[in-house]
Amino acid sequence: MTQPRPEIVSYANALLEAMDGALSQSPNTVILGQGADDHKGIFGSTTGLATKYGADRVSDMPLMEDGMTGIAVGLALNGVYPILTHIRSDFVLLSANQIINLIAKYKYMFGGLFEVPMLIRTVVGRSWGQGAQHSQSLQSLFAHIPGLTVVAPSSAETILDTYPYLIAKHRAPVISFEHRMLYNLDFEVDRSAAPANPLTPRVVRQGRDLTIVATSIMVLEARRAARWLADNADIQAEVIDLHCLSAIDPAVLMTSLGKTGRLLVCDTSWPGFGTAAEVCRLVVEQDPGVLKQPVRSLGMAPAPCPTAKALEDLYYPNLATVVDAAAALVRGRVDHGVPLPAEKTMSDIYKKFRGPF
Amino acid sequence: MPHTAAYREMFRTSLLIRRVEEKIIDLYPSDKIQSPVHLSIGQEAVSVGLCRALAPGDLVFGTYRSHALYVACGGDLTQMFAELMGRIGGISKGKAGSMHLAYPAGGLMGSSAVVASHIPHAVGSALAAKLHRSGQVVACVFGDGSLEEGVAHESFNYAALKQLPVLFVCENNALAVHSRIDSRQAFSIEAMARMYGFPYQRIDAGYDFEEVHRTSAATIDAIRTGVGPQFLEVATVRAKEHVGTGDDFGVGYRDRASYDAWCAKDPLLQDRATYDALIADIDAEITAAVAAAEASPAPGLEELLTDVL
Numbered sequence: 143m144t145q146p147r148p149e150i151v152s153y154a155n156a157l158l159e160a161m162d163g164a165l166s167q168s169p170n171t172v173i174l175g176q177g178a179d180d181h182k183g184i185f186g187s188t189t190g191l192a193t194k195y196g197a198d199r200v201s202d203m204p205l206m207e208d209g210m211t212g213i214a215v216g217l218a219l220n221g222v223y224p225i226l227t228h229i230r231s232d233f234v235l236l237s238a239n240q241i242i243n244l245i246a247k248y249k250y251m252f253g254g255l256f257e258v259p260m261l262i263r264t265v266v267g268r269s270w271g272q273g274a275q276h277s278q279s280l281q282s283l284f285a286h287i288p289g290l291t292v293v294a295p296s297s298a299e300t301i302l303d304t305y306p307y308l309i310a311k312h313r314a315p316v317i318s319f320e321h322r323m324l325y326n327l328d329f330e331v332d333r334s335a336a337p338a339n340p341l342t343p344r345v346v347r348q349g350r351d352l353t354i355v356a357t358s359i360m361v362l363e364a365r366r367a368a369r370w371l372a373d374n375a376d377i378q379a380e381v382i383d384l385h386c387l388s389a390i391d392p393a394v395l396m397t398s399l400g401k402t403g404r405l406l407v408c409d410t411s412w413p414g415f416g417t418a419a420e421v422c423r424l425v426v427e428q429d430p431g432v433l434k435q436p437v438r439s440l441g442m443a444p445a446p447c448p449t450a451k452a453l454e455d456l457y458y459p460n461l462a463t464v465v466d467a468a469a470a471l472v473r474g475r476v477d478h479g480v481p482l483p484a485e486k487t488m489s490d491i492y493k494k495f496r497g498p499f
Numbered sequence: 500m501p502h503t504a505a506y507r508e509m510f511r512t513s514l515l516i517r518r519v520e521e522k523i524i525d526l527y528p529s530d531k532i533q534s535p536v537h538l539s540i541g542q543e544a545v546s547v548g549l550c551r552a553l554a555p556g557d558l559v560f561g562t563y564r565s566h567a568l569y570v571a572c573g574g575d576l577t578q579m580f581a582e583l584m585g586r587i588g589g590i591s592k593g594k595a596g597s598m599h600l601a602y603p604a605g606g607l608m609g610s611s612a613v614v615a616s617h618i619p620h621a622v623g624s625a626l627a628a629k630l631h632r633s634g635q636v637v638a639c640v641f642g643d644g645s646l647e648e649g650v651a652h653e654s655f656n657y658a659a660l661k662q663l664p665v666l667f668v669c670e671n672n673a674l675a676v677h678s679r680i681d682s683r684q685a686f687s688i689e690a691m692a693r694m695y696g697f698p699y700q701r702i703d704a705g706y707d708f709e710e711v712h713r714t715s716a717a718t719i720d721a722i723r724t725g726v727g728p729q730f731l732e733v734a735t736v737r738a739k740e741h742v743g744t745g746d747d748f749g750v751g752y753r754d755r756a757s758y759d760a761w762c763a764k765d766p767l768l769q770d771r772a773t774y775d776a777l778i779a780d781i782d783a784e785i786t787a788a789v790a791a792a793e794a795s796p797a798p799g800l801e802e803l804l805t806d807v808l
């Protein structure tokens with residue numbers, strides 16, 4: 143009997159499907175964002191929806207990140223579910239007052255009198271000279287704030303099982319860090335595999351030798367590294383997609399580390415005060431004895447992002463640095479003897495290879 | 500000429516606000532209220548005239564100077580004092596305090612202590628009203644200082660662009676903390692409002708709740724017919740220090756003469772007959788509310804992490 147072919151969906155099309163579904167399921171849902179109604183449609187994630195649902199429901203916005211986010215509060219308080227879009231997450235910093243001082247606090251501060259459910263979609267840029275102000279991964283900044291739900295979907299499947307849940311059922315404000323380099327990639331999607339709680343971390347690959355905890359596009363890098371390690375060194379890496387940064391269930395981490403005893407964290411952002419720091423806190427607060435080796439963490443170099451490609455390639459972790467760190471952890475020494483892939487830049491690979499993942 | 504029923508009702512609500520705040524002044528040294536308080540004494544007529552002009556279902560957003568709007572929207576006094584005293588019986592279970600009074604049943608959808616941050620909220624709720632064709636009007640009350648914040652511009656531009664059913668009410672006491680308006684603003688408020696195409700009206704007699712009500716009612720009626728946003732500036736006087744319960748005319752940043760001139764016209768001070776007819780009843784209501792609030796326990800540990808998400 144032949145296996146049924148898996149369904150293939152690109153990240154951008156998964157987003158478009160989730161947006162279309164949200165608009166069709168509730169007449170009270172709107173999408174607001176600069177360019178949300180134009181021919182490029184937020185990199186293909188809202189294309190055609192303004193025509194389908196009307197200009198009132200999928201609406202371009204003036205350059206007013208702060209005000210627009212405040213408008214979302216007023217909409218939510220008066221019965222509308224707003225979805226905001228930002229083509230770069232750096233611009234969300236102009237709405238930080240509304241997100242941190244108002245949205246995160248509106249339910250608690252008023253003792254539960256109000257709810258402000260909404261979805262703020264932001265896109266993290268990378269490659270082709272995005273530079274210091276179009277490339278930041280600010281998930282840990284917002285995950286630090288009680289009252290916010292922060293997700294960083296790593297695949298079409300996680301979008302399709304999480305966004306409809308967040309929009310229809312999660313009565314709280316959400317900020318999502320989508321990754322620009324994932325938009326054009328194709329993914330295998332199993333629609334029957336949706337977890338009961340889409341906000342828990344997901345074990346996306348089983349392994350016995352080390353645990354790689356990753357976010358966003360680093361989940362793909364971790365999976366590719368795991369394959370390399372299996373093929374070239376018989377090292378079996380377990381890969382966990384954190385997925386939701388604001389509510390990490392430590393049990394998922396501890397179960398995996400109980401098997402492997404070795405932890406490598408691969409985040410899209412800076413390790414300090416970030417996802418890597420938080421994962422370490424959770425693990426050490428549970429049981430530091432579970433670790434056989436010191437933890438390793440990979441993320442952006444502790445500098446603003448340089449524009450020059452030569453520096454940008456050094457700035458981000460890549461397949462080789464992930465393999466190198468993982469092999470050193472498992473072998474217990476830096477001269478681990480595992481061959482490293484020649485590939486040095488993720489952006490070049492994903493331009494040629496579009497999946498399916 | 501005998502006063503109308505509307506006059507007496509607005510007088511009563513204004514006096515209720517003033518006596519509530521005078522009770523807060525009495526209580527404050529006891530530390531039963533452990534939070535900053537921004538008093539509205541002198542400014543009551545703005546909230547009272549405006550809220551009377553709102554219809555059921557209309558919404559209003561305000562600032563940390565939130566007592567007057569709360570009472571004018573019909574908020575329960577026991578729940579207010581319990582809120583100020585950090586008790587579980589507070590309207591927000593003690594988590595809001597003086598700066599964040601809200602009363603959704605009466606249309607008050609929140610009070611923000613970040614200056615101007617609530618202006619886009621009013622615009623957003625007005626956008627929802629337009630999308631739903633609900634017929635609601637949304638009012639936004641803010642101080643003169645709010646107009647210096649960038650988000651005021653973003654919000655006004657959008658409200659004008661989409662012709663939303665929103666009334667902007669600038670409660671101009673000519674002060675932001677201790678800074679006078681002429682040392683802060685290079686623009687005129689009227690010119691600013693007109694730049695967005697807002698019909699603009701100014702009330703100089705900000706103590707006159709009847710005038711505030713008349714103007715607000717006519718403006719709100721117009722907005723409800725779909726003419727888009729409007730802007731109302733009301734000149735007013737803050738009697739007390741910016742935050743806290745003291746008088747600060749002696750410290751040099753403002754003069755007493757204009758306040759005295761204001762008091763000479765304030766109906767709550769001048770209309771002794773109406774005052775005398777209402778005061779005993781109002782004070783009894785306040786005394787009962789304070790006693791009931793004090794009987795409410797403090798929130799317990801189970802509240803600490805409730806309503807975070």
Ligand SMILES: Cc1ncc(C[n+]2csc(CCOP(=O)(O)OP(=O)(O)O)c2C)c(N)n1
Nearest residue numbers: 564612613614642643644645672674675676
């Ligand atoms: C964004 C922000 N900046 C500064 C402050 C500190 N602050 C509190 S009240 C206030 C004055 C605001 O003046 P105005 O808007 O005229 O209101 P009023 O207090 O006179 O009613 C300031 C500067 C604040 N709360 N929020």
Ligand SMILES: [Mg+2]
Nearest residue numbers: 642643674675
């Ligand atoms: Mg002022």
